[in-house]
Amino acid sequence: MPAQPEARFAGIILAAGLGSRFGGRKLLAPFRGGVLLDRAVDAALAAPLDPVILVTGADARDVEAAARARAASAGRDLLCVHAAEHANGLSESLMAGLAAVPERCEGAVVFLGDMPNLPADIVARLIGALRPRHLAAAPLFRGQRGHPVLLRRELFPSLQDLQGDKGAGTVLPGLDDRLLLVEHDDPGIVFDVDRPEDLHSS
Template identity: 30%
Template structure:
């Protein structure tokens, strides 16, 4: 689990890669499913391999995911607790052990393969440049709706350190959305270049669609 806490000019931001889902709709561990010739989780590992992050950790219930992360020298926490709140708490606490002075933490689902590293870095840059106090800032990824001016919001979400106590004591089975709903006035949107970056792979059919989009992006 040991990893150096990187230091750079931006406020220290960590990232919890959420890989503890049961994938009931998918039918198997989707993070190990093929995406472009490699396990789907590799995309999250690639996106978070940026010096803009002070530290990262994968949190999972899967021994196979843990082995994959170990082979890539990516910190990974294996657990058997049931709730989404457990994943959030364990990941945040693991990061704080490495970097006690974290200014913020990103929570990134492991099944969002079209997210680009530049988009993640833009989230961190926006957090660093906020005119509000960073400890009370919340940034989440958004995109313009395809059929109008409305905004579609999703993950990842970056919480300032002022919300760490609440994130460590979430209600049973709940995630960071509890904090988002409690502080809507603090939430700011960072827009992705492409709305497809917000899509996650809930089913094998959706994963196939996302794979086709990724292949098109490589060509264009």
């Protein structure tokens, strides 16, 4: 069997949030026979990404244990990093994840831990459509930009100034034609869980 090509991009799963609107411990909520976080872990591990980095914050020990157990059931492992200042917002989690991306990687694909319905093909489609001029790529559902988001390493320095609850989405519009938007017909790229009732509408 021929050797598989080395992955060009790392995966980052942001799983550090407090889940305040949910009432706390959102990513550990029971969901489809496991916990909510399982689905993001599955999506990242199924994509052509290596390593897959889990960023923890709130409930760090339990979140890491749940994610490692899910990965182990697939015969895989995760690189886990902790965002010590996660309470300051999404930007801190993103910075912790980007800092852990190995130098060999061209960039990273960022997943949100509370998005359980991502289509299995989305990362391969983003990478496959990428051209040298693109600094980032994101899926598009009926005009709404979704996740996961691919970030080339050249973009990392411009993300260092993000503060509070701002993620990479705040800098994407300014990229103009250097941002690749890939149409997809699956609403899972824009659906996330904010409140307990969302678990039953997915």
